[in-house]
Amino acid sequence: MKAILLMAGIRHIDAPSVAQRLPRYRRTPYGQGVTAPSISRHDLNLLVYLDALLAERSVTRAAQRLMLSQPAMSAALSRLRTHFRDPILARDGNTYRLTPLAERLAEETGFALDAARRVFENQADWDPHESTREFTVLGSDYAFVTLGAAVTALATQRAPHVRFRFTHHTPQIVDAVAEHLRTVDAILIPHGFIDGLPHRDVVTDDWVILAATDNDAVSDVLTTQDLATAPWVFTYMSRSAFTPASLQLQQLGLEPKVECVVDGFLALPAFVAGTRRLALVQRHLSALALHHPGIRVLECPFEATPITEALWWHPVRTRDPEHAWMRELFVEAGRAL
Numbered sequence: 001m002k003a004i005l006l007m008a009g010i011r012h013i014d015a016p017s018v019a020q021r022l023p024r025y026r027r028t029p030y031g032q033g034v035t036a037p038s039i040s041r042h043d044l045n046l047l048v049y050l051d052a053l054l055a056e057r058s059v060t061r062a063a064q065r066l067m068l069s070q071p072a073m074s075a076a077l078s079r080l081r082t083h084f085r086d087p088i089l090a091r092d093g094n095t096y097r098l099t100p101l102a103e104r105l106a107e108e109t110g111f112a113l114d115a116a117r118r119v120f121e122n123q124a125d126w127d128p129h130e131s132t133r134e135f136t137v138l139g140s141d142y143a144f145v146t147l148g149a150a151v152t153a154l155a156t157q158r159a160p161h162v163r164f165r166f167t168h169h170t171p172q173i174v175d176a177v178a179e180h181l182r183t184v185d186a187i188l189i190p191h192g193f194i195d196g197l198p199h200r201d202v203v204t205d206d207w208v209i210l211a212a213t214d215n216d217a218v219s220d221v222l223t224t225q226d227l228a229t230a231p232w233v234f235t236y237m238s239r240s241a242f243t244p245a246s247l248q249l250q251q252l253g254l255e256p257k258v259e260c261v262v263d264g265f266l267a268l269p270a271f272v273a274g275t276r277r278l279a280l281v282q283r284h285l286s287a288l289a290l291h292h293p294g295i296r297v298l299e300c301p302f303e304a305t306p307i308t309e310a311l312w313w314h315p316v317r318t319r320d321p322e323h324a325w326m327r328e329l330f331v332e333a334g335r336a337l
Contacts, residue, residue: 044116046083049076051113054106057089057096111183126322128159135162135326138169138180139188140235142265143309146284147188147202150333158329168264171236181314185323188330190307192247199312200327203334207248207304208286210272210279213296217276222301224252230278231259233271248280248304269295282307284337309334 052062053073063073080088084105089096098106114136139148144166155162169187173180177187177194187194188202211218218226227249234246234256249256262271268279269292281289286297311330317323 043079046076046080047109047112047116049073050080050088050105051109053077053080053089054098054102054109057098059089114183126325128162128322128325130161131159131322132161133163133322134165135186135323136165136167136184137186137188137311138167138173138184140169140265142282142285143188145266145288146282146337147309147330147333150336151329154329154333177312178314181312182316185317185326186311186313186330188309188311190309194312197312198315198318199310200331201308201310201334202330203284203337204306204308205282205284206306207280207300208283209298209300210269210281210286210289211296211298212273212275212277213294214274215276218278218298220296220298222298224254224301227252227256227278227301228254230257231276232256233260233262233268233277233279234258235263235265235268236261248300248302251305252302280304 048066049062052065053059053076056062056065059073059077060070063070066073077088084101086101087099088102088105090099117134137148148164148166152164155164167184169189173187174189174193177189178197181187181197209222211222217230232249246256259277260271262268265281265285266288268281269289271277272279273292273294280300289295290297311327313323313327
């Protein structure tokens, strides 16, 4: 537990250990009479050791990461193996690999430690000027280079010790977003992918089309026929849907010929330059796209539906004053854009 407290910035505590004060949750699985062990019976330091071992896949490197002796880390691994009844690290030649169980534990362990950090970051009287809180926000590269950059500029002026961690979402995260929002502060994503969660609309953007400067199949004034016959490059957001860009074309009754799909908006110019492909992107990205050689930005030959980027979060964070401060920061940054 001491390791977890240190990671949360708590160096000394006079009260009884947190593990002793945790509620003794006991449940009966499937209506049977066998109860699960109380969490207070576990050494929560093992969670920190497990995280280091899973990340480093080496007892030596994990010990160095946590500034422990190698015998101490070896003893921790032995206890973990006994608890899980699994090797955790299995020798593979001169290295170690994670066992199937360890692979499953890797993501859960990170979530658990992030949740523990969040618990100890809460303060009764929160002052943004003094806070050292780290906010984790999921989103796309579009959201990060526009809203993320504007938010961190504001935060630097008002809360110089607050940190932001921007992490790319994945189709898997989008498809199970409610579960993932339990372990992060928020996600930036347009409407149409999430329902039933609190959110704030942050910024509205419209669309332009990228084409190669040497693409002689289209002029500087596009037609609907150009859109129907040209090959396209798209990004995707979930297993079942591309970005709202594809919906724009479907609303026109067009079934675009998709030659490739990429992970992220900033990669689109590289897949357009020197080809006959087109890409539909947010106008706020058009200036960045022009930095890529061989790219021109064209207006849509139809009235494109604007896109509204929203900040979504888990309801448990709604009353958190620090989180509310962060939300207002995103709204203000959106107004500036």
